[in-house]
Each structure stands twice: as C-alpha cells, then as structure tokens.
Amino acid sequence: MxxxxxxxxxxxxxxxxxxxxxxxxxxxxxxxxxxxxxxxxxxxxxxxxxxxxxxxxxxxxxxxxxxxxxxxxxxxxxxxxxxxxxxxxxxxxxxxxxxxxxxxxxxxxxxxxxxxxxxxxxxxxxxxxxxxxxxxxxxxxxxxxxxxxxxxxxxxxxxxxxxxxxxxxxxxxxxxxxxxxxxxxxxxxxxxxxxxxxxxxxxxxxxxxxxIAGQRRVELTFKGMAGHAGTVPMDMRQDALAGAAELVLAVEKFGLTHKAGLVATVGKLDVRHAASNVIAGEVTCSLDLRSADATRLDAAYEALYAQADAIATRRQLSLHWHLVQHTAPVLxxxxxxxxxxxxxxxxxxxxxxxxxxxxxxxxxxxxxxxxxxxxxxxxxxxxxxxxxxxxxxxxxxxxxxxxxxxxxxxxxxxxxxxxx
Incomplete structure (x- = not known):
C-alpha cells in the first residue's frame, strides 16, 4: 500500500x-x-x-x-x-x-x-x-x-x-x-x-x-400581472411569484413522498423586474427530477406538470413549460x-x-x-x-x-x- x-x-x-x-x-x-x-x-x-x-x-x-x-x-x-x-x-x-x-x-x-x-x-x-x-x-x-x-x-x-x-x-x-x-x-x-x-x-x-439516475430538467415560467403592492387587493392579484412559491413547496412535498426512488429540486428562481413594492408579473424557475427508474421518472414528470398547470389555472396565471434535458437512466x-x-x-x-x-x-x-x-x-x-x-x-x-x-x-x- x-x-x-x-x-x-x-x-x-x-x-x-x-x-x-x-x-x-x-x-x-x-x-x-x-x-x-x-x-x-x-x-x-x-x-x-x-x-x-x-x-x-x-x-x-x-x-x-x-x-x-x-x-x-x-x-x-x-x-x-x-x-x-x-x-x-x-x-x-x-x-x-x-x-x-x-x-x-x-x-x-x-x-x-x-x-x-x-x-x-x-x-x-x-x-x-x-x-x-x-x-x-x-x-x-x-x-x-x-x-x-x-x-x-x-x-x-x-x-x-x-x-x-x-x-x-x-x-x-x-x-x-x-x-x-x-x-x-x-x-x-x-x-x-x-x-x-x-x-x-x-x-x-x-x-x-x-x-446512473436518469434526469429531466425543466425551465418553467409563470406569467401573471405586475401591479402596485399597495393598491391591488389581495383577492384580485395574479401573483406569479406566489404561484412559483406554491410549486416549490409542491415539488418538495412530492420528492419527500416518493423519496425511496426519486429526488426533485427547484434550484433556480428568476423574478423578472423584481422590486419590493411590485407584485411579480413573471417568474421563471427550474425543476430537476432524477431517478434510476425510467417509469418512475416519467410518472413524476407528468405528475408535477399537472400540479404546475393546476396552480397556474387556480391563480389565473399562464404557464410555459420547457423540457431542457431528458436523459434516460443508465445501467x-x-x-x-x-x-x-x-x-x-x-x-x-x-x-x-x-x-x-x-x-x-x-x-x-x-x-x-x-x-x-x-x-x-x-x-x-x-x-x-x-x-x-x-x-x-x-x-x-x-x-x-x-x-x-x-x-x-x-x-x-x-x-x-x-x-x-
């Protein structure tokens, strides 16, 4: 030695x-x-x-x-x-x-x-x-x-x-x-x-x-309506950042629920024209999914897309979902x-x-x-x-x-x- x-x-x-x-x-x-x-x-x-x-x-x-x-x-x-x-x-x-x-x-x-x-x-x-x-x-x-x-x-x-x-x-x-x-x-x-x-x-x-685990990387954008933080009533807002925040927690919950064979991460958040007194009108974030099981990876991708779409619909936001990378698991x-x-x-x-x-x-x-x-x-x-x-x-x-x-x-x- x-x-x-x-x-x-x-x-x-x-x-x-x-x-x-x-x-x-x-x-x-x-x-x-x-x-x-x-x-x-x-x-x-x-x-x-x-x-x-x-x-x-x-x-x-x-x-x-x-x-x-x-x-x-x-x-x-x-x-x-x-x-x-x-x-x-x-x-x-x-x-x-x-x-x-x-x-x-x-x-x-x-x-x-x-x-x-x-x-x-x-x-x-x-x-x-x-x-x-x-x-x-x-x-x-x-x-x-x-x-x-x-x-x-x-x-x-x-x-x-x-x-x-x-x-x-x-x-x-x-x-x-x-x-x-x-x-x-x-x-x-x-x-x-x-x-x-x-x-x-x-x-x-x-x-x-x-x-080696397969990967799905997504870039997704929520678009709502930018507005004045002091004048738009809470129940009349189309807050893109609130939608993105809800998705971040949904991704974490999904990952914890399926932790035996999957990890799910939002690692990047970009608030366009961010200001402390402005309701966010557009937010882009990342989604990283990984699993060594191709079937499980596909199912997670579809499930989280459905959740993101539901969040956007409920909050009156538009959703742009772009698959950046798709790598299959490797034995x-x-x-x-x-x-x-x-x-x-x-x-x-x-x-x-x-x-x-x-x-x-x-x-x-x-x-x-x-x-x-x-x-x-x-x-x-x-x-x-x-x-x-x-x-x-x-x-x-x-x-x-x-x-x-x-x-x-x-x-x-x-x-x-x-x-x-």
Missing part, C-alpha cells in the same frame, strides 16, 4: 496545481472554452506528454492521450472524466478521475509492448454544461452523438458554441471525425468522487456504481462491473453497490460501449462546493482497485484472444 500512497500524493499534488487555475481569485471556476479552462487544459496536456502518451487536442477541446497496442485487431478501452467545473467548484469533481487515470497509464507504459488493446485517457472538455446550458459536450463528441443543432446556441455574452470552438482552435465542421467508431470501443472506466455521504458515513474508501455494464467487484474484494475492501444520482460522462458513452464507474469517498459527500475533498488514503485505495481492475481486464481479454 505504501507505493499507492506515494502515487496518490503525486496525483493529489496535480489536482491542487490544476485547482489553482481559475476564472476568479476567490474560488475554482473553469468553464468550457474560457481562458482559465484553456490554461488548465494546456497543463493537463503537458502532463499527458510527460507521461509518454500519444497526445492531441480534439475539436471540442478534449485532451486525449493514447497508449497503442501492437495487436492489429485491437479495440480501444477509454479511461476518462472531465476538467471543466461549475462556478465556485471543488477541486476533485472530474479532475480526480482524469489524474488517477494518468497515474495508471504512467505505470502501464512500461508494459505497452504487451497491451492487448489500445488504452485512451481523455480529459473531457465540458461535462457540467455551465456556459451553454448543455451537458456532456466532450463525451458526446467522442461517442459520436454530438448534436450539430447546438452550434448556434449562445452563452450569456452572446458568443455561440461554434465561435467558442473556433476560439479554442477547433473546427465545428470536423467534430464528427473525433468520435471513436462504435465498433472500435472495448469499454469505458471512470473514477469519480461519490458526491454523496454513504462512503463517508461508513468509512469505506470506494464503491461500485451499478446505475453499468454487468461484465465490467463483475471485474470491478472482484478487484474491490481482492484489494480487501467491502463491495458497496451505489446508484449515482449525479450525471457523468459515462451516460453518453454507455450508448456505444460497456461502461463502469468507481466511486471514491469524499468529505461528508459534499460536492460542487469549495469544501469538496478526497483524502489521501482513499485516493490510494482507488488507485489500487483501479490498477487491479485493469489487470483483470487485460487477463480476461488475453484469454479470449488465445481461445481457438
């Missing part, structure tokens, strides 16, 4: 060095295509090159490093996570998986001559979707599922996604060329902090991800999960199966390749927050398990090649 502690220290030092690159001085913010993101990307690419990987930057800004197998029929196994962040982020969400993967490939390089398949390490450029209100831009390009209709989409400054790609040195017209063809995928592995409290509370360093691959289960047990840790409530780049990749994920214990389950932290012994355990998993995968694949 001492060797893994030393390797974890090197990985942790890289995580801290990358975290020092930010759009602001008071926190960690590296959103897709910004100068801070590009500096971070260049740093990571430099580490890839120092490790002896065949390295390139693709058109969406993914940093890609590759170990090439001498096997002429070799497919590609991808190890990846992302290096973009939310605003005022923690330092481990995404970079931990990338830099843990870098350690694995640094140590694999000595055995490159006997690799039974290609191994590609990818630092995805945009998983969080902060700048353009999209998700998985980087991994969708690699999986071949990028939607060109997103290219005209603009950020808060009016800059289009296509323009941002060109500023980064990419070519929007060649994004499809950066995909790994579906028949060339062998599999996908991603290590990630848990972003939940289970491992922290149980003092267990790693967990097996069995599934991790049974075969890869069996190997990862063995690796966890062989390293002496209890096997804890967990469903991820957060989305990951494994979601788009799972449409073209078998995918598996390893969760790593993090401080109190805190994420998307400067308090986010993964401790050195847990990172070392994750390295140990990941290396064992790759060894099992190599042996399995070599055995399959040797069969007549």
């Amino acid at each position: 001492e060797n893994y502690i030393a390797r974890a220290e090197k990985t942790l030092a890289r995580i801290h060095e990358l975290a020092a690159i930010s759009e602001d001085a008071d926190g960690i913010t590296r959103t897709f295509g910004t100068p801070a993101f590009l500096r971070g990307s260049a740093l990571v690419r430099g580490w890839f090159e120092q490790a002896g990987l065949s390295t390139r930057l693709d058109s969406i800004g993914n940093v890609r490093g590759r170990l090439v197998s001498p096997n002429p029929a070799a497919k590609t196994f991808v190890i990846a996570s992302h290096i973009d962040t939310v605003v005022n982020a923690g330092r481990f969400d995404g970079p931990l998986g990338v830099l843990l993967g870098l350690d694995l490939l640094e140590n694999l390089r000595e055995d490159q001559a006997v690799l039974p398949f290609h191994v590609e390490l990818i630092a995805f450029s945009d998983e969080e979707g902060v700048r353009f209100h999209t998700t998985y831009l980087g991994s969708k390009v690699v999986a071949g599922s990028f939607d060109p209709d997103l290219l005209p989409k603009t950020d808060a400054a009016g800059i289009s996604l296509a323009e941002a790609i060109k500023t980064m040195g990419g070519n929007p017209a060649t994004l499809a060329d950066d995909a790994i063809p579906a028949d060339q995928w062998l599999g996908y592995f991603e290590a990630h902090i848990e972003q939940g409290p289970v491992l922290w509370e149980q003092n267990i360093p790693v967990a097996l991800v069995t599934a 991790c691959d049974a075969g890869l999960n069996a190997l990862l289960t063995t690796a966890i047990a062989d390293c002496g840790y209890p096997v804890v199966p967990l469903v991820s409530g957060a989305g990951h780049d494994a979601v788009p990749v799972s449409t073209v390749a078998p995918a598996t994920m390893l969760f790593v214990r993090c401080f109190k389950g805190i994420s998307h927050n400067p308090l986010e932290n993964a401790e050195l012994p847990d990172i070392a355990a994750a390295l140990q398990v990941s290396e064992c998993f790759l060894s099992l995968l190599f042996n399995q694949y070599q055995s399959s090649l040797s069969r007549p």
Whole structure:
C-alpha cells in the first residue's frame, strides 16, 4: 500500500496545481472554452506528454492521450472524466478521475509492448454544461452523438458554441471525425468522487456504481400581472411569484413522498423586474427530477406538470413549460462491473453497490460501449462546493482497485484472444 500512497500524493499534488487555475481569485471556476479552462487544459496536456502518451487536442477541446497496442485487431478501452467545473467548484469533481487515470497509464507504459488493446485517457472538455446550458459536450463528441443543432446556441455574452470552438482552435465542421467508431470501443472506466455521504458515513474508501439516475430538467415560467403592492387587493392579484412559491413547496412535498426512488429540486428562481413594492408579473424557475427508474421518472414528470398547470389555472396565471434535458437512466455494464467487484474484494475492501444520482460522462458513452464507474469517498459527500475533498488514503485505495481492475481486464481479454 505504501507505493499507492506515494502515487496518490503525486496525483493529489496535480489536482491542487490544476485547482489553482481559475476564472476568479476567490474560488475554482473553469468553464468550457474560457481562458482559465484553456490554461488548465494546456497543463493537463503537458502532463499527458510527460507521461509518454500519444497526445492531441480534439475539436471540442478534449485532451486525449493514447497508449497503442501492437495487436492489429485491437479495440480501444477509454479511461476518462472531465476538467471543466461549475462556478465556485471543488477541486476533485472530474479532475480526480482524469489524474488517477494518468497515474495508471504512467505505470502501464512500461508494459505497452504487451497491451492487448489500445488504452485512451481523455480529459473531457465540458461535462457540467455551465456556459451553454448543455451537458456532456466532450463525451458526446467522442461517442459520436454530438448534436450539430447546438452550434448556434449562445452563452450569456452572446458568443455561440461554434465561435467558442473556433476560439479554442477547433473546427465545428470536423467534430464528427473525433468520435471513436462504435465498433472500435472495448469499454469505458471512470473514477469519480461519490458526491454523496454513504462512503463517508461508513468509512469505506470506494464503491461500485451499478446505475446512473436518469434526469429531466425543466425551465418553467409563470406569467401573471405586475401591479402596485399597495393598491391591488389581495383577492384580485395574479401573483406569479406566489404561484412559483406554491410549486416549490409542491415539488418538495412530492420528492419527500416518493423519496425511496426519486429526488426533485427547484434550484433556480428568476423574478423578472423584481422590486419590493411590485407584485411579480413573471417568474421563471427550474425543476430537476432524477431517478434510476425510467417509469418512475416519467410518472413524476407528468405528475408535477399537472400540479404546475393546476396552480397556474387556480391563480389565473399562464404557464410555459420547457423540457431542457431528458436523459434516460443508465445501467453499468454487468461484465465490467463483475471485474470491478472482484478487484474491490481482492484489494480487501467491502463491495458497496451505489446508484449515482449525479450525471457523468459515462451516460453518453454507455450508448456505444460497456461502461463502469468507481466511486471514491469524499468529505461528508459534499460536492460542487469549495469544501469538496478526497483524502489521501482513499485516493490510494482507488488507485489500487483501479490498477487491479485493469489487470483483470487485460487477463480476461488475453484469454479470449488465445481461445481457438
């Protein structure tokens, strides 16, 4: 274990060095295509090159490093996570998986001559979707599922996604060329902090991800009639903020009632022309629904739409309901999960199966390749927050398990090649 502690220290030092690159001085913010993101990307690419990987930057800004197998029929196994962040982020969400993967490939390089398949390490450029209100831009390009209709989409400054790609040195017209063809995928592995409290509370360093919850994200707007707070009688108001407030509580109640298999959140509220002496005439809010059960997710979506519509009707408001994102639940691959289960047990840790409530780049990749994920214990389950932290012994355990998993995968694949 001492060797893994030393390797974890090197990985942790890289995580801290990358975290020092930010759009602001008071926190960690590296959103897709910004100068801070590009500096971070260049740093990571430099580490890839120092490790002896065949390295390139693709058109969406993914940093890609590759170990090439001498096997002429070799497919590609991808190890990846992302290096973009939310605003005022923690330092481990995404970079931990990338830099843990870098350690694995640094140590694999000595055995490159006997690799039974290609191994590609990818630092995805945009998983969080902060700048353009999209998700998985980087991994969708690699999986071949990028939607060109997103290219005209603009950020808060009016800059289009296509323009941002060109500023980064990419070519929007060649994004499809950066995909790994579906028949060339062998599999996908991603290590990630848990972003939940289970491992922290149980003092267990790693967990097996069995599934990733599906998501429905909605932007909805209540419109009523703005009016003077002192002159419009209470029973004659069309108060959009009161309608939105009622919906917020309805969403919370629905989530609590169905908490066994669902979470429901209103995380954003925008009151147009807000003033203390004005009845709100228009309010936009978000709705985030997540479940690993597709049927339950669909039912929740319909039920909450019905409640929002009823609130609007009762309060004489209009309702605009816009589905922003619809991601189906993903089951991790049974075969890869069996190997990862063995690796966890062989390293002496209890096997804890967990469903991820957060989305990951494994979601788009799972449409073209078998995918598996390893969760790593993090401080109190805190994420998307400067308090986010993964401790050195847990990172070392994750390295140990990941290396064992790759060894099992190599042996399995070599055995399959040797069969007549």
